[in-house]
Amino acid sequence: MVNWEYSESVESQEIVNIKEKYQNFINGKFQQPNSKKYINTISPSTEEVLSKIVISNEKDVDNAVQSAQLGFEKWSNTSPHERSKHLFKLARLIQERSREFAVLESMDGGKPIKESRDFDLPQVAANFFYFAGWADKIDLSWGAKSLKPHGVVGQIIPWNFPLLMLAWKVAPALATGNTVVLKPAETTSLTALLFAELCEQAGLPDGVVNIITGDGTTGSLIVNHKDINKIAFTGSTQVGKLIQKSLAGRDVGLTLELGGKAANIVYEDAAIDQAVEGVVNGIFFNQGHVCCAGSRLLLQESIHDEFVAKLEKRMQTLRVGNPLDKNTDIGAINSKEQLNKIEGLVNEGVSDGGKIFQTECELPGNGFWFKPTLFTDVQPSYSIAREEIFGPVLTTLTFRTPQEAVEIANNTEYGLSAGVWTEKGSKILWTADRLQAGVVWANTFNKFDPSSPFGGYKESGFGREGGRQGLLSYLKAES
Amino acid sequence: MNNKTAALGIKWEDILELVFDSRIDSVGLNERVDSLATRSIKKESKLDALNMIVSMCDLTTLEGEDTEGKISQMVAKAITPDPSNLDIKNVAAVCVYPSLVSIAKEKVGNSGVKVAAVSSYFPSGQVPMESKLLDTKYAIDSGADEIDIVINRKAFLEGDYRKVYDEIVALKEACGDVHLKTILEVGDLKTYENIRKASLISLAAGSDFIKTSTGKLSVGSSRQACYVMAKAVLDFKNLTGVSAGIKVAGGIRDSKDAIRYLVLINEEMGDEWLTPDLFRFGASSLLDDVLKQIKKLKTGAYQASYYFPRG
Numbered sequence: 143m144v145n146w147e148y149s150e151s152v153e154s155q156e157i158v159n160i161k162e163k164y165q166n167f168i169n170g171k172f173q174q175p176n177s178k179k180y181i182n183t184i185s186p187s188t189e190e191v192l193s194k195i196v197i198s199n200e201k202d203v204d205n206a207v208q209s210a211q212l213g214f215e216k217w218s219n220t221s222p223h224e225r226s227k228h229l230f231k232l233a234r235l236i237q238e239r240s241r242e243f244a245v246l247e248s249m250d251g252g253k254p255i256k257e258s259r260d261f262d263l264p265q266v267a268a269n270f271f272y273f274a275g276w277a278d279k280i281d282l283s284w285g286a287k288s289l290k291p292h293g294v295v296g297q298i299i300p301w302n303f304p305l306l307m308l309a310w311k312v313a314p315a316l317a318t319g320n321t322v323v324l325k326p327a328e329t330t331s332l333t334a335l336l337f338a339e340l341c342e343q344a345g346l347p348d349g350v351v352n353i354i355t356g357d358g359t360t361g362s363l364i365v366n367h368k369d370i371n372k373i374a375f376t377g378s379t380q381v382g383k384l385i386q387k388s389l390a391g392r393d394v395g396l397t398l399e400l401g402g403k404a405a406n407i408v409y410e411d412a413a414i415d416q417a418v419e420g421v422v423n424g425i426f427f428n429q430g431h432v433c434c435a436g437s438r439l440l441l442q443e444s445i446h447d448e449f450v451a452k453l454e455k456r457m458q459t460l461r462v463g464n465p466l467d468k469n470t471d472i473g474a475i476n477s478k479e480q481l482n483k484i485e486g487l488v489n490e491g492v493s494d495g496g497k498i499f500q501t502e503c504e505l506p507g508n509g510f511w512f513k514p515t516l517f518t519d520v521q522p523s524y525s526i527a528r529e530e531i532f533g534p535v536l537t538t539l540t541f542r543t544p545q546e547a548v549e550i551a552n553n554t555e556y557g558l559s560a561g562v563w564t565e566k567g568s569k570i571l572w573t574a575d576r577l578q579a580g581v582v583w584a585n586t587f588n589k590f591d592p593s594s595p596f597g598g599y600k601e602s603g604f605g606r607e608g609g610r611q612g613l614l615s616y617l618k619a620e621s
Numbered sequence: 622m623n624n625k626t627a628a629l630g631i632k633w634e635d636i637l638e639l640v641f642d643s644r645i646d647s648v649g650l651n652e653r654v655d656s657l658a659t660r661s662i663k664k665e666s667k668l669d670a671l672n673m674i675v676s677m678c679d680l681t682t683l684e685g686e687d688t689e690g691k692i693s694q695m696v697a698k699a700i701t702p703d704p705s706n707l708d709i710k711n712v713a714a715v716c717v718y719p720s721l722v723s724i725a726k727e728k729v730g731n732s733g734v735k736v737a738a739v740s741s742y743f744p745s746g747q748v749p750m751e752s753k754l755l756d757t758k759y760a761i762d763s764g765a766d767e768i769d770i771v772i773n774r775k776a777f778l779e780g781d782y783r784k785v786y787d788e789i790v791a792l793k794e795a796c797g798d799v800h801l802k803t804i805l806e807v808g809d810l811k812t813y814e815n816i817r818k819a820s821l822i823s824l825a826a827g828s829d830f831i832k833t834s835t836g837k838l839s840v841g842s843s844r845q846a847c848y849v850m851a852k853a854v855l856d857f858k859n860l861t862g863v864s865a866g867i868k869v870a871g872g873i874r875d876s877k878d879a880i881r882y883l884v885l886i887n888e889e890m891g892d893e894w895l896t897p898d899l900f901r902f903g904a905s906s907l908l909d910d911v912l913k914q915i916k917k918l919k920t921g922a923y924q925a926s927y928y929f930p931r932g
Contacts, residue, residue, distance in 0.1 A: 146669055146883070146892055151661035256659060415852050416649030459888050468661035565644045585646050 148461075151468045153255045157242045160332065163194035166202055166355065167338035169209035170348030176201035181357075183331060186252035187465050187474035187509040195331045198356040203363040206323045206352040210294040211369060213321040213349025218291055220347070222278035222319075229274030229316060231344045236267045239340070243305060243333055248465040250332040251304055252474030252510070253428050255466050265590060266309040269608075272592035273313035276613060280318060283610065289617040291319035292395050293371035296364040299334075300377045301327035301476050302431035302532075308334050310607050311374050312351060318616040320372070321350045323364060328357040329477050362388070370394060374615070376433070379530075379556075379601050397605025397615045399433065399597060401530040402558030405551035406436030406587065407573065409544070410444045412563035416585070418452045421536070424561060424587035426460060426514055429472055430534040431480075433602075434559035436587050437531060439538045440547055446540055450518055454499055457514050462503045472534060475510040484512050484533035491517050491526035491537070522553060530556070544569065548576045557599025561587045580606075623794035625827035629861050633786065636825040639856070640782060643821075645813040645849065654844050660884045670880045671915045675702055677897045678712040678904045678911075679737055679868065680932060683836070689724045692717060696728035698932030703912045705928070706919070712908065713897040714767060718743075719756060722763035737767035737802070741792060744806070744835035746771040750788060757795050767800040768792075769832060769868075772819055774809045782822055789826035802830035802868055802901075805850075808840030813849050820853035824865050834871035836903060841871020844885055851889045864893070870903025876914045879907060908932065 163180060165172040177199040182191045196202070217225070236243065243266070244258040253262070280289065295315050299307040304326055315322050326334035338353045354360065358381070365373055365385050372395030375385055379400040389396055406424050408417045424436025441449055465473035475481040492498055497519040505511040515535040520527050526537045541547040551560055560579040562570050574582040578599045583589060590596070595606035605615045662670055680699045682691060692715075699712045714735035717725050725736045738760035741753040757768055770792050776784040793801050803823040807816050823831050831850055833842040847869050854865050867886070873879055879902060886894050894900050909929050917923045 146673070146887055146895055147666060148660065148662060149664040149666040151663045260659070411644070413644040413646040413649065416646040416653070419649055419653045468659070565646070585649060586652075 148469050150464070152464065153245055153248075153466045153468060155245060155249065155466065158246045158249065160193050160246070164196070164331070164335050164355065166196065166198060166206065167335065167341070167351070167353040168206050169212070169352070170342065170346070172338070173205070176205070181328065183250065183329065185249050185509070186329070186476050187506070189508050192250060193332065195328065195355040197328070198354040198360045198363075200363055202354055203323070203360065203367055206354045207294055207367050207369050209349040209352050210321040210323050213347065213352075214293055216347050217316075217321050217350045218319045222280065225317065225319065226274050226277035228344065228346055229270055229277055229313060232340060232346070233267050233270035233274055235340050235344055236263070236270060240267065243336060245466065246336060247305055247333050248473065251301060251330045252465050252476055254470040254473045255468055256470070257428060262303060262306050265592075266305050269306075269309040269313045269592045273317040277317040280613060280617070288619055290620050291616065292618060293320060294369060295320045295322050295372045295374060295616065296367070296370045297322050297324040298361045298364065298373070298375045298377065299324065299326055301330040302428060302433070304330035305333040305337065307376055308337060311376075314607070314612050315374070315616050316350065318613055320616055321352075323352045323354065323370075325354055325356055325361055325364060328355065331355045365389065372396065372616070374605075375399070382603060395618065397607070398603035399605070399607060400601060400603040401556055402433045402435065402598070402602050403438055403528065403530050403554050403556045404434055404436045404559040404561065404579065405438045405440050405577075406561035407440040407547045407551060407563065408442065408445070408449060409547075409562075409564040409566075409569060410442040411565050411569075413565055413585070414445065414449060414452065417563040418449065418456050420561065420563065420585070420587045421453060422456055422460070425536040426472055426534050427588050429475055429512070431476055431532055432588065434581060434588070436559070436561050437535070437537060438527060439536055440550055441538060441540050442547070443540045443542055450516075450538065454516065457499075457516060458501050460501060460503070460514050462511065462513065463506060472514060475512050475533065478510055480532065481510040481512060484531055484535060487526055487529060487531045488515060488535055491520070491524060494524040494526070496520045496524060496526060496537070522550060528554065544573060548573060552576075552578045555601040558602035559583070623790050623827050624797070625793055626790055626825070629825070629827070629863060631825055631861060633783065635860075636786070636821060637782075639821050639860070640818045643814045643817040645817060647813055650813060650848060651845060654848050654885065657885050657888060658844070658881050660881075662880050662884065667880070668915065668918050670883050671876060671911050671918070672709070673883060673895060674876065674879045674902060674911050675709055675712060675908065677901050678908050679714045679716045679870070679901050680712050680908060681716040681836070681870070681903050681905050683716070683718060683739060683743070687718060687721055689721070692721050692725050693728055695932045696725060696734065698908075698930060699734045700729070700732040702908060703915070703929060706915065709912070709915065713901055716769065716903065719760035719763060719765070722760050722765045726764035735766040736764065737769055738763070738765040739769045741770035743769070743771055743804075744837040746773055747775065750791065753788065753792065754795055757792055761796065761799055765799065767802060768796050769802045769804055771804045771806060771835060772823060774806060777810070777815070777819060782818070785819070786822050786826045789823055789828060793827035800829045801827065802832045803828040804832045804835055806835055806838065807833050807843070807846040808838040808871075813845070816846050816849045817853050820850045821857065824853065824857045828865065830866040830868050830901070832868035832870060832903070836871040838871070842869040842873055844881060847882060848885060848889065851886065855890060864899060866899040866901065867894075868901040868903060873902060873904065874906050875910045876907075879911065905932075
């Protein structure tokens with residue numbers, strides 16, 4: 143028999159209960175915002191309007207910060223053991239309601255359900271469990287009671303892993319005794335708002351977690367609020383620089399997790415079939431909306447043709463379509479704006495002289511979609527080899543020797559992550575030592591664990607999230 | 622050299638180069654195979670899969686207690702797997718010991734069901750080459766359409782790859798046009814590198830199929846082993862242009878597991894491999910589970926085993 147087509151296997155949306163419009167979550171309850179400005183939040187796979195969220199104004203931000211200040215008085219005096227219990231409770235509730243969160247994440251953000259179900263949600267719960275365990279061990283761990291929470295932390299998170307980035311930010315902040323004002327991205331606020339319900343359900347003290355929606359203007363109001371003690375931002379390098387400028391001269395803590403253009407180096411002595419898989423996972427995971435995506439494939443010249451042939455064949459099997467279909471590998475591009483950016487850079491790549499390969503696949507009529515794309519014949523000077531595309535687009539460069547591989551890999555303003563593929567252990571160590579990147583994966587890619595610190599070199603940011611180092615981002619030394 | 626290796630035109634040196642170039646990362650491989658297992662096969666695609674599995678089954682009995690009576694029962698089942706649903710066509714083959722080939726051949730008649738015989742002193746293969754050849758020739762003379770041999774694991778594990786190769790070449794020569802399936806016995810080889818090496822040696826020696834296991838060890842087939850063999854078959858095709866088949870056998874007992882093998886073959890090799898000419902299941906208890914699932918999809922009722930005739 144030929145042409146065995148997988149029938150649709152669509153995850154039911156019934157478990158999700160989306161409100162017609164959302165308020166801000168301040169001081170332990172949803173509150174009528176001062177701002178009258180609402181925007182639609184849509185599903186990027188259907189363009190259907192899911193709900194309305196408010197663009198919070200100065201008064202709303204002020205309310206949230208005040209609530210967090212009041213919350214801080216209680217929370218910082220809550221015993222570490224009690225804080226730990228609250229975090230464990232949140233972790234367990236996330237597990238209990240994980241299917242609901244996963245479906246909502248895929249509807250609102252466009253990522254395939256198999257990823258929100260098998261990656262995002264398990265990681266979200268793992269982060270809360272991990273930092274719940276830390277909450278009552280911090281004093282012991284650094285030997286003296288010299289570390290104090292910042293106070294009110296403003297947290298601004300991106301749209302690529304909406305709930306997971308919330309977990310990366312909220313869990314360590316609460317574990318260390320801070321309170322938060324969190325603003326999700328304007329295209330993906332719904333899971334954060336569902337998390338707010340969870341905070342109510344968990345009986346978290348009022349004012350400890352405050353969630354307000356809005357766009358860049360709201361983000362800037364948070365950054366510039368006089369009573370904010372620390373800002374934690376994940377997003378573009380461009381916005382990161384603006385934040386750093388506005389905070390200059392103020393006693394406000396800052397950690398930035400920004401863009402990337404990671405090199406994925408494949409040596410000729412790699413296990414080729416597994417390297418192909420790793421390269422595919424490195425760039426096409428989450429539609430390539432990943433700051434640490436392996437977006438620059440560095441191939442040793444001797445295996446270029448064989449590798450590219452295998453890679454193109456494998457890419458052809460990627461299933462692009464409805465994010466709620468359990469067999470979908472690549473979902474929708476998060477927004478029209480992002481789709482335009484990807485298309486612009488890809489067109490530049492073609493006119494620069496890059497050779498483009500795109501898989502043959504039918505794209506749905508509505509929604510925002512981009513075919514898995516591979517560029518070969520690319521020179522390091524092309525914009526597709528230098529700029530972060532943040533989409534399902536892989537750029538191939540070649541090298542002759544390990545020295546040259548490292549030079550090309552480091553020839554970028556970014557330094558968030560990198561990958562090395564070889565069966566030779568000594569070569570892995572030699573290469574990893576020389577790569578200027580916060581995370582180096584060897585013979586794998588895109589692996590995360592709450593205990594492993596994550597963060598950038600150069601223009602990819604500073605500060606670490608995750609692990610013991612991640613706690614320090616939310617503490618300051620007091621003599 | 623046999624007719625097939627002559628036609629392939631590859632030399633021992635070419636094979637050696639491939640064999641010693643076997644690099645597999647087991648962590649990455651396991652991850653890929655696990656991720657393929659999350660495919661959700663429902664509705665029409667499930668029915669298509671179940672029907673494919675029936676058509677790819679080699680219904681097997683390989684016991685000292687096998688008699689003419691047992692073989693007659695099994696052949697009847699092979700021809701008409703479910704008498705209550707005649708839309709379900711015959712299985713691919715029955716697989717028996719050489720001494721039972723002639724009776725099996727007589728019973729299958731012109732039903733389209735092939736007769737496969739295990740030979741070369743299945744399952745251990747621990748006899749001199751002359752005996753393996755005699756065993757094989759006897760099965761062919763009795764009318765076998767297909768021959769399932771075992772590789773010489775003693776020679777393989779001692780590093781004498783040339784001997785493994787030469788034996789398969791000689792056995793294929795004895796087979797002539799009779800279809801040769803070479804059993805690697807992956808449970809003895811243990812590592813993915815070994816499975817890949819044995820696959821390439823067997824393919825280069827002229828095997829038409831490579832097969833995972835005898836079904837006589839506690840470790841039978843695995844999707845991981847099948848994946849390694851699939852990649853070897855593809856690399857061999859790139860080198861020679863020849864598409865070889867894969868048979869998985871040993872421990873595949875339910876439809877869910879069998880469908881996962883089909884997904885693996887479909888996504889790694891392409892749907893041109895989804896035919897009994899290139900993919901088979903060695904099965905005894907698998908078939909009834911597939912029949913039950915087909916009945917369930919058609920009628921909604923999950924029936925007990927006694928609704929399905931014994932094989």
